Amino acid sequence: MTESATVNRTYKLRSGRVTPGQRRALGTLADRFAIPAGDAPLDLTELFGRDAPVVLEIGFGMGGTTLEMAQADPRTCLIAADVHVPGVGALLRGVHERGLDNVRVLHGDGAQLLEQRIPPASLAGVRLYFPDPWPKARHHKRRLVDARFAALVADRLVPGGRLHCATDWEPYAEQMVAVLAAEPGLELEHGGPVERPAWRPETKYETRGRAKGHVVADIFARRPAPASA
Numbered sequence: 001m002t003e004s005a006t007v008n009r010t011y012k013l014r015s016g017r018v019t020p021g022q023r024r025a026l027g028t029l030a031d032r033f034a035i036p037a038g039d040a041p042l043d044l045t046e047l048f049g050r051d052a053p054v055v056l057e058i059g060f061g062m063g064g065t066t067l068e069m070a071q072a073d074p075r076t077c078l079i080a081a082d083v084h085v086p087g088v089g090a091l092l093r094g095v096h097e098r099g100l101d102n103v104r105v106l107h108g109d110g111a112q113l114l115e116q117r118i119p120p121a122s123l124a125g126v127r128l129y130f131p132d133p134w135p136k137a138r139h140h141k142r143r144l145v146d147a148r149f150a151a152l153v154a155d156r157l158v159p160g161g162r163l164h165c166a167t168d169w170e171p172y173a174e175q176m177v178a179v180l181a182a183e184p185g186l187e188l189e190h191g192g193p194v195e196r197p198a199w200r201p202e203t204k205y206e207t208r209g210r211a212k213g214h215v216v217a218d219i220f221a222r223r224p225a226p227a228s229a
């Protein structure tokens, strides 16, 4: 994987223990549900076989909440990216078992996909649920949400499109609020974190964070829609 110009770190593809079911899914379902390889910008209408709002989720983990949200809202198409092999296998399997036709899966860096293959003004939403918090100061530069990421998201959202972040790491929530508020192409909604909306199921990582007493923040920023005449 080449280094992205947008994000100041390279994410390595992560292996981990893959179950036989995940392995089968990786072998047999990728042709149907994976993002086609290559560098060319994606034609999102062609990718899903229809013209529909498309949302990108970066870092879906094992994909449980991704499946729930895709099933609950079949009119929205979802591109789900993660670097972790078992999670990709689990999501491919879940998409097949639930008969979902509104999910496509990338085994790779979601920020790089956003930068290199998602056309400007094409996404209805970007979701980032519990990105790695990189708590040590010397690792803060690896955090996904920084000024360059905010500018990239602003460019790829349609007017009125929304970035939705969630984190249980308070200093990262503060960083998110600061960089999103400073991005001229985005409007921070509510001025700061809010409680989890009912339509976002609790994620696996979030459950662990709550068990440790962490406070969870949901943060929304919108690309402003042009004022109507």
Ligand SMILES: C[S@@+](CC[C@H](N)C(=O)[O-])C[C@H]1O[C@@H](n2cnc3c(N)ncnc32)[C@H](O)[C@@H]1O
Pocket: 011, 014, 058, 059, 060, 061, 062, 081, 082, 083, 084, 087, 108, 109, 110, 111, 112, 129, 130, 131, 132, 133, 203, 204, 205, 206
């Ligand atoms: C802390 S986990 C959270 C997973 C899930 N969203 C949850 O809340 O349970 C972060 C996830 O992001 C993935 N990840 C980190 N950087 C990524 C990137 N640049 N592109 C895609 N996935 C990434 C990791 O592999 C991991 O699955």
